[in-house]
């Protein structure tokens with residue numbers, strides 16, 4: 478339940494605007510990869526190409542390849558819905574479905590994917606997913622209460638439970654802690670560390686300490702100026718990026734000199 482991602486010369490467009498140019502990189506299974514870089518360099522845009530969420534925006538498209546264990550996500554006839562089942566996503570703001578119970582929230586993706594589940598299989602899946610996201614003990618006695626009644630940190634772990642309930646291969650996280658307090662942030666970081674034993678995890682973060690705490694590999698993106706495309710500048714082991722990067726711009730960014 479963890480696959481390798483290979484990106485080959487990917488260009489990402491919004492209509493005529495080339496937002497991200499020429500990215501090639503390999504993302505290893507059972508590891509955490511962090512995307513860092515200044516605002517507007519295209520981290521979130523690039524992340525969304527890894528599960529074909531980018532194309533949800535009108536006139537948005539890519540050229541190049543994204544391979545998941547060798548299969549091109551952009552190959553002819555590939556169904557984006559099936560891609561998104563294999564490559565789950567967690568967003569910046571926790572977004573549980575407000576009218577649904579905690580239980581229904583966990584099962585929401587599974588129901589959307591039309592998997593018919595018996596009551597006992599559904600119960601097992603809810604328990605397994607909530608245990609997997611370290612939320613079970615806190616909510617097991619109120620599974621039928623609304624998901625919106627949880628704290629922000631709990632809601633984010635509920636969203637992670639919803640993402641893992643469909644048994645994806647990859648989890649994409651776009652600044653998953655930016656709306657959370659420090660305690661909830663550490664809970665999510667601990668969880669990411671546990672989840673990487675089963676999933677390929679990619680996380681966008683503005684927080685350098687977070688990138689160095691949670692990730693094995695770090696990709697630094699940068700942009701030459703407004704209207705210019707974002708580019709992958711350097712990609713290496715996280716310890717190398719934060720201690721002895723090759724590029725001067727990486728060093729300036731990680732040491733807080735810009736961005």
Ligand SMILES: Nc1ncnc2c1ncn2[C@@H]1O[C@H](COP(=O)(O)OP(=O)(O)OP(=O)(O)O)[C@@H](O)[C@H]1O
Pocket residue numbers: 491494496514515516517518519520521522523534704707
């Ligand atoms: N829906 C959209 N339509 C057109 N352009 C967009 C859209 N979303 C983002 N962009 C542009 O694409 C470029 C990259 O944006 P993106 O949000 O991916 O950067 P980012 O590095 O994730 O920034 P931040 O760190 O601020 O979230 C920016 O120039 C942005 O204005």
